[in-house]
Amino acid sequence: MSVAQTLLSQDMCEYCQRFDLLDMLNDAVLLLDAQDGDILFMNQKALELYQYDKSEMKALSITVLSHDAAETTKDQMAMVINQARKGFVFTANHVRKNGTIFKVEISARHLMMHGRNVVAALIRNVTIDAKIRxxxxxxxxxxxxxxxxxxxxxxxxxxxxxxxxxxxxxxxxxxxxxxxxxxxxxxxxxxxxxxxxxxxxxxxxxxxxxxxxxxxxxxxxxxxxxxxxxxxxxxxxxxxxxxxxxxxxxxxxxxxxxxxxxxxxxxxxxxxxxxxxxxxxxxxxxxxxxxxxxxxxxxxxxxxxxxxxxxxxxxxxxxxxxxxxxxxxxxxxxxxxxxxxxxxxxxxxxxx
Missing domain, CATH: 3.60.40.10 (PPM-type phosphatase domain)
Structure with a gap:
């Protein structure tokens, strides 16, 4: 991660921490750099879901969290950006820190925060739902x-x-x-x-x-x-x-x-x-x-x-x-x- 990206990540985290509601949500929340997919912010639910702590967050990217092919993940990010105003909902296979794979439903939207292109994503674990179905x-x-x-x-x-x-x-x-x-x-x-x-x-x-x-x-x-x-x-x-x-x-x-x-x-x-x-x-x-x-x-x-x-x-x-x-x-x-x-x-x- 570059110095500029590090500063952006710190800036974003300070910004997001002002919104305590993000840690009250039942869904995991991720903020990603729209260009390279680096993780800028994870709320507490997301940290628990993926089994990471805050000190590890800055080293993560969406390609680390995703178990799908890198090309698939890249295409999904591009689709989110193209559907900026409407948002984009899709399913994907993600992976926890311990290596377990689970299916998620992602509701993502491309937006501008602090003058930067950011993808905001709500992540819902649907593995149990799929099993029940x-x-x-x-x-x-x-x-x-x-x-x-x-x-x-x-x-x-x-x-x-x-x-x-x-x-x-x-x-x-x-x-x-x-x-x-x-x-x-x-x-x-x-x-x-x-x-x-x-x-x-x-x-x-x-x-x-x-x-x-x-x-x-x-x-x-x-x-x-x-x-x-x-x-x-x-x-x-x-x-x-x-x-x-x-x-x-x-x-x-x-x-x-x-x-x-x-x-x-x-x-x-x-x-x-x-x-x-x-x-x-x-x-x-x-x-x-x-x-x-x-x-x-x-x-x-x-x-x-x-x-x-x-x-x-x-x-x-x-x-x-x-x-x-x-x-x-x-x-x-x-x-x-x-x-x-x-x-x-x-x-x-x-x-x-």
Whole structure:
């Protein structure tokens, strides 16, 4: 570093030290010489981030702190200068004094200080953010893989729709087909929220559904049992909307019980209909009781059970010409439309 640069560095440090707010920021702050990239100032957060002390600061440059190629760093500095008025935001790989590499987001701007060309940069460590995003993406893939796919039997055809608003979803559905007794059990859930907590709670509900279908109690008794078991997992607040159904293909009877998902579509008879079914959300009241309703069905009838993110997108009343296939296509298109504002999930059942 030249004598002139040393004087500039000292001058800049004296200038910056007047602004105690710089050491109160949660982000690291760097002031760089715009021509050669030498470090003129680092606030306390920056010193901690890069593991240097103030006595070492004057010997540092951006090329020492950066793990990217020197040419890349030079190009980034040039871009900051070219975007002087707008500023420039980019990511880079930086390195600590101990040699550990980490990813940073840099918000930089070229300005004049004391008649000198300076680059002021806010540095944010995004390594943890990137790791979290990666884990969320993996969790989302696992969540999708756990869902049942379309199912075809001599008695029914089942299709499904699953479209999270973001990477993770509070929606979940599951089915279990008892081939020996010719009974199809199904469960659709909409947990409040879209993050990791909602994903975990929906997974617990799926596990409880699998246990509940083995219990020799009516469908509303199964739902009440699920509610009692899941209460501890909603102790910090929140709830889940759900609907539990059972198709008995021997008796040709649909039994269903609702807890917050209070309607579904029935395409049969003279015209399509919305079947109403009241019931309090899961996770609110211990020992809550739920109603059970019955509906007979025949070959050609179809049913669509869905979360409200999709249900509220469907214009009603449905057209008389609506079929199972056209309804499925409508739901698929709505689930990926720009207008969707929530997770969108559905189970469609066509009776053979």
């Amino acid at each position: 990666e884990e969320v993406a993996i969790t989302g893939k696992i969540q999708r893989r756990l869902l049942p796919g379309d199912l075809e039997t001599v008695l029914f055809h089942m299709c499904t729709i699953y479209q999270p608003l973001q990477g993770l979803s509070g929606d979940l559905y599951d089915v279990k087909y008892d081939d020996e007794n010719r009974v199809l059990y199904g469960f659709i859930v909409d947990v409040m929220g879209h993050g990791l907590v909602a994903t975990g709670q929906s997974g617990i509900l799926r596990y409880l559904f699998r246990q509940a279908v083995e219990k020799r109690v009516p469908i509303n008794g199964k739902l009440a049992w699920i509610n009692n078991e899941v209460i501890p997992f909603f102790s910090s607040g929140g709830f889940a909307a759900s609907l539990l159904f059972e198709f008995d293909f021997t008796r040709k009877i649909l039994s269903y019980s609702s807890a917050g998902i209070n309607q579904f579509f029935y395409l049969g008879g003279e015209e399509p209909a919305v079947i109403k079914s009241p019931g309090l959300f899961l996770g609110i009241n211990q020992d809550e009781t739920y109603d059970q309703s019955l509906l007979s069905f025949q070959s050609g009838d179809s049913f669509f059970f869905m979360t409200d993110g999709l249900f509220e997108m469907i214009q009603q009343p449905l057209a008389h010409s609506q079929t199972f296939r056209s309804m499925h296509e409508l739901c698929k298109n709505l689930a990926v439309s720009q207008a969707i504002a929530d997770d969108a999930s559905a189970i469609g059942i066509l009776i053979r």
